[in-house]
Amino acid sequence: MARVMDNRPADGKTNFSTSYIREQPLQVSSAPVGEIPPAFADLNQSIRDLFTKNYHIGFAKVDIKTVTANGVQIRGIGQQDIGSEAPRAFGSLEHKYVQRSYGLTLIERWSTDNMVTMEASVEDKFLAGAKATFLAGLSAQTGKRNAALKFAYKRPFIHLTTDVDLDFAGPVVRSSAVSSYNGVRIGGNVVVDTAKSAITRYNLALGMGGPRYTLHAGTTHFRDFEMGVYNRVDPNLEVGFQSNFSTTGGNTLLALGAKYDIDPTASVKAKLDTVGQLGVSYTQELRKGVKLTLSTLINGANLSGGGHRYGFGLEVDV
Template identity: 35%
Template structure:
């Protein structure tokens, strides 16, 4: 099994802190599939921002051609942005995926694009992407794995000035029920995370961070508890005394309802509490 991408290092802990927390939004998502082999996927989403009253929506249509290793995705959102993603898997070389990601804003006539490549083996995964704009940035990342240990490196190269624009290093360990992750971003930001599945229905997570120049470090704790197969309860707290809760009720195998809230322990009497509601349907 190939190691994760650099962006997915520590993903278990990240998901514990971010997924299902929709406070401040009313959100509806649907994912459906069609075709004899379910080769066509339709994904829609609508988000209402409670504070501003703004409504945003998006529509994605994905079509797969497995015999040629091609996946085509067309995107549209209410900002009138059109996007096209073409992915080609294992056609140029085994383990190699090449992606063309482009977008177009017809109201202003602006086009952007990016070429991405990913190569994976059992012990190494390499990613790179290059923008198609003037003076593009070349981003390169690699992760190596050995007996549960992970080492990652990420850097960006400015082709216009021929200079490196930052180097990030990550180191971690993955076990059957835990994940440790640490990183250094350009020698300025230091951080670590821990994920532990303490029991079949209990998950625990912790995050630590410090930036050069800050007086104190940042930290956060999170947990997830599943008292029943159709109910998930989550909670988290951080060093700024912000507390958040989320509850997910699986109404059926395809439909789930998500309720979330966030408030500050230091500002309980000042208001500013956030609430969120989400409805997700996946076929």
């Protein structure tokens, strides 16, 4: 709160004095310097979530999360195939510890296929916006080992990533770059197999993004193409469109999707494509931290012939 010294003379006229004292400094607001774009893999995240998230098709999944008293985050996942001739069960357990003062994150994962993975990352300590991650995995059943290094650098207008699989036969390098300005984003991704001394994959993408919409177009080898549109019509309704086609032939796939929040605890999703598949998903919060999702995929091209699939998911956050 400001305190002004009153130096007005007795006649009431204003004395233009410089005696103006503030007990606290003026608050100066800084204008944003620019958008930090998402990584290349996340350029169409909102579109992908609309068509894939909470669609548990063909399996039942239980996802449990909790945090211990000393801040260790624990996550357990159990998954069982439904309706397949050779159903497979899978489970994993993850421990995550974050030391924010050092920018350090440690993650340990163990899965029922006897795969143990360790991950350590450091962020924003050596360089602002930079993150370095080391991963190491061991298969207790086969004895196979793998390791990888990941680097990411993000600042306003640019996001760079490089992943290196440390294979003794020849590392595989994956690099990407995304630049953005005024909501317009352009990016590329390339995969280099050093054992073959060849580029095995490259992608390009162009799009626009904002708080309520996303436009995305991408290509792989200038042979396979994808396009997508996402729009949050209002706080309760999201709609989207996506298309995939290839110059080498095959059917062009078009799909429409939507999500509607019935209330703060329930939402329903639906999607329909040109193949005749209709997907429906319903999510209900049973209580705080507990969500149940029921999903189905109906083969509309042959309603009486079967081929319909279903699944469910249970998320528990305690």
